């Protein structure tokens with residue numbers, strides 16, 4: 352089987368919450384795509400319950416696109432400790448961490464249920480499994496710990512102020 356970088360990462364050594372660059376790949380025409388590890392909780396110590404994670408996923412889909420150019424996809428890890436973020440280009444981990452902190456701040460402080468996109472049977476594959484209360488609680492906890500732009504050394508960024 353092909354070797355996958357994420358499985359070679361020592362998950363006991365990292366210090367969440369953090370943003371980590373997993374890989375940058377260049378296509379045949381020179382376009383660059385970056386894949387980031389947005390680790391919200393410490394692996395094997397915690398995991399975000401599915402309803403809260405699902406609501407965070409739906410909200411990050413729009414909030415990160417408002418803050419970062421070239422977002423292709425942001426999808427939760429099966430282990431429920433964070434998300435993959437795939438973007439065109441090569442933004443710094445600081446820039447991504449700021450956008451993530453700012454997005455979580457908006458979820459914690461401003462988001463109402465009516466703001467959550469895709470909460471009916473037409474627009475989501477499991478629309479009953481959502482919790483904005485849980486999403487807000489987890490956003491608050493993650494922000495309290497701070498989001499580092501480095502997985503090994505704590506370099507906590509501030510939420511981008513412009514929003």
Ligand SMILES: [Zn+2]
Pocket residue numbers: 405409469474475476477478
């Ligand atoms: Zn959904």
